[in-house]
Amino acid sequence: MSEATKCNSLTCQLAGVHLPPCPVWKRSGSNGHPDAEFISVVKPDSIDRIVMELKERRDKQDAEHGGPEHDDTHTPGQWVSYIRQFAGRAEYQSQFPDDLSRDRYEDNLFDVAALAVAAIQSSRRKRNQEENYERRN
Numbered sequence: 001m002s003e004a005t006k007c008n009s010l011t012c013q014l015a016g017v018h019l020p021p022c023p024v025w026k027r028s029g030s031n032g033h034p035d036a037e038f039i040s041v042v043k044p045d046s047i048d049r050i051v052m053e054l055k056e057r058r059d060k061q062d063a064e065h066g067g068p069e070h071d072d073t074h075t076p077g078q079w080v081s082y083i084r085q086f087a088g089r090a091e092y093q094s095q096f097p098d099d100l101s102r103d104r105y106e107d108n109l110f111d112v113a114a115l116a117v118a119a120i121q122s123s124r125r126k127r128n129q130e131e132n133y134e135r136r137n
Contacts, residue, residue, distance in 0.1 A: 057111065
């Protein structure tokens, strides 16, 4: 396998997203981001790019808040409340046509999506723990 097609970057870590081999997958090192070349050639509205940005947001949340250990302390109702809070912020920002508001709108939508992913991950971990406990007893 050539260096250009090795899956050694963030794009290859995305769950369920398999991008075709492309020479721009090589680590460029520009701006310290391993996928800088990849990002620069993918359309901003591409699902692959959006999912990659969503994964980056989840990673950022985990780093800021402590990951699964913290996430699993929340109830389903709390997750829904957090999601509503950021959805409300996005709704507010959507009322303004300027670029800064559009950036904030998208930023809040990424928080909504990342929180939804975190809630699903937490729910599945808890369900798995319950199933394992029931099997042992």
